[in-house]
Amino acid sequence: MIVEEEQTNKKNSRRQFLKKGLLAGAAVAASGGMLKAYSEKTGGESGEKVKVMTTNGEVMEVDKAMLKLPRVSIEEAHLGIPGKKFVMVIDLGKCKNARKCVEGCQKAHHLPKSQEFMKVYLLQDSEKTSPYWFPKPCFHCDNPLCVSVCPVGATFKRTDGIVLIDNNRCIGCKFCMTGCPYSTRVFAWKHYPEFDEDKQPYSPEASSPGKEGTVSKCDFCPDLIRVGKVPYCVSSCPMGVIYFGDVDEDTVTNGTETFQFSELIRDRAGYRYLEVLGTRPCVYYLPPVDRQFPVDRGFNDLDESVKNRYLNTPYAQKHKL
Amino acid sequence: MENNEKQLLKEFAPQIERTGVQGYIWILFLLSVIGLGVFAFIQQVTKGHVVTGMRDNVVWGIYIVNFIFFMGVSYAGALISGTLHLFRTAWRKPVIRMAEFITIISLLIGPCYILLCIGRLDKLHYLILHGRIQSPITWDVIAISTDIFGCLIFLYLAVLRDLANMRDFEELQLPKWRKKLYRVLALGYTGTEDQKKRLDRATNIMATMVIAIAIIVYSVLAWIFSVTLQPGWHSTIFGPYFVIAAVYSGSAVLIVAMWFFRKVYHLEQYITKKHFISVGVIMLVLAAFFGYFTFSDYLTKWYGSEKNDELLIQLLFKEFYWPFIISNYVGVLLPLLVVGIAKLRTITNITLTAVVVIIALWLNRYLIVIPTLQSPYLPIQDSRPEWSIYSSTWVEWSLTAAGVALFCLLFTIASKFIPIVTVSGNVQETKPEDVLI
Secondary structure, eight states: OEETTSOHHHHHHHHHHIIIIITHHHHHHTSHHHHHHHHHHHOOOOSOEEEEEOTTSOEEEEEGGGGSOOOOOHHHHTTOOTTOOEEEEEETTTOOOOOHHHHHHHHHTTOOTTOOSSEEEEEOSSTTSOOEEEEEOOOOOSSOHHHHHOSSSOEEEOTTSOEEEOTTTOOOOOHHHHHOTTOOOEEOOSOOGGGGGOOSOOBTTTTBSOOTTOEEOOOOOHHHHHTTOOOHHHHHOTTOOEEEEETTTTEEEOSSOEEEHHHHHHHTTOBOTTGGGOOOOSEEEEOSOSOSSOGGGGGTTOOHHHHHHTTTSHHHHHTTO | OOHHHHHHHHHHHHHHHOOOHHHHHHHHHHHHHHHHHHHHHHHHHHHOGGGSSOOSSSOSOHHHHHHHHHHHHTHIIIIIIHHHHHTTOGGGHHHHHHHHHHHHHHHHHHHHHHHHHOSOGGGTTHHHHTOOTTSHHHHHHHHHHHHHHHHHHHHHHHHHHHHHHHHHOTTOOOOHHHHHHHHHHTTTOOOOHHHHHHHHHHHHHHHHHHHHHHHHHHHHHHHHHHTSOOTTTOOTTHHHHHHHHHHHHHHHHHHHHHHHHHHHTTOTTTSOHHHHHHHHHHHHHHHHHHHHHHHHHHHHHHHHOOHHHHHHHHHHHHTTHHHHHIIIIIHHHHHHHHHHSGGGOOHHHHHHHHHHHHHHHHHHHHHHHHHHHHSOSSOOOOSOHHHHSOOOOHHHHHHHHHHHHHHHHHHHHHHHHSOSSOOOOOSOOSOOSOSOO
């Protein structure tokens, strides 16, 4: 099911992607019948109607409450989606630090401003090399140190490659945060009011509602994947920087374009960040070549507080930004 | 009970029977510091960890530093008293009980600090319920609980003779319940040949065990850091380095405790300059080892200069310049000079050096934990200064002070319960002469 608000030109490719079967099974679950059953279960209609499109291309009107994604139980969340192995590809040549991925993710996961599952860094590998914007989700490593060091099994690796956190289990020792070499994880230092916005029951697949004193992080949005959608960061990005897909199906899409994953990595010299650490990430980067924007475009339209983040970088200091 | 023991007990009777006005003021002071800590703890529980200086980058602050520190101090007893006992070092008698008390008291306080780092204390039992043996924290839970258990047994065996002495010493003016307590705790020990033999054997076994357990516990503690990939932590030397630093800090705390009890309980006759020099020499040897390990660790990081190690060392020599100098230069060289040069070897000098060593080692742990967390692989890009640079808040300092106060309080209470100097002379001395000097 796809919300109609999205641009029409995205529809076809997305549908194609879905047909390729990212979620053959979940597509059924996403059909209207299931939605209706779900809304009955969770109780009540909001009265507000929204137009949505099913995977068959039919437009239908549903109650807004039905748009809430169904959430699987904690036990189910441990298993992973059968026969899948998810992968993300981020094209650094296209990123202009629009921060829509960050905002979209925060809104969907009911996060306060101070918690970012997706972070955008301004990196410059060495003095003479070119600076670039570097969106960084969780890498969902195949050799995840965070999972190894967790004393209670609160963070786990699933069969589909996704690393999740069970906030009901997490004791908040923060060992995983020191274990992760990519500063991916965030801690709820207090109870944030945003947590209360989410009225649905907690599921590790939604990473929401957040819990004070526990760790959380980017989850690759398995609740969205189950209903045939791509993660929020992918759909929020205006530039189509982020691609998401399945390694076994060898397909990745950013919602507009779909590529063969192996070809994309081969032709564009895809690489993984800090390969030397041996964590074997599931997120690949395409080098920042053939830039669509100059780096300083990333400083446009930023909040003062966000802009200040980058003032200590060698690039900002050199250009007196 | 032998006559000389009776003589000794008589001398110690006043400190056990009565507490003077000064004593009460001291206890009241300690209690108020602990009270402040309790208040800070309530703040942290009700308002969340946001009241501390810890944030997403520096996720562990001075709580972890205190944890490592107190665990380290606990080795004063485990390794020092264990070793002294096994080698039958003649001069150990007056100081060994202090070492044992230091061990057990700091071992009870240390783990409390790790609890302060935990976001959900309500789920603490998950460590047992859902424990995963793959996690170094589980290793730590097993090791520390074994250590506490082992040290308690060792301490109990070590005081058993004196508990029996207290029971048999009728002139002691104490309330009935305390006399009864001694009777129960003495376990019917009367000093028959058979009992002596069994007790000696058990003490020897526990002394050996405690040394081994202590090494394991501190190595596991070090591995919590070194199994991660963080620059500065991912080091093979950390296990032995932590063990040495621990015993080193323990020897310094022992010297300060000796000075303190000598002064307060007028033990000049029993704890002499000789004892200060003996423990001082232990401290000197450990200082040399500690310096060597520190040097090896930083030399390899600096010489090979991997990018992130280089950034870390830059940080240490810039933002952390003075702590670095105090902990890794002054903290190593001062004992070498003061104990090494015969002229400088006075009780006051050795004690002051020990105080400097304690501060230096606390700073050393601070420099291991915080700068690494402030220089991760991906540079910290945050406009909020408190999220990129750690600075501890009053809550953390209050709880640190409360830990020190609790240490002093428990020590004071322990010294009121049993003589702070071993009274029983039943352990056979194989070497009447000093081993170390």
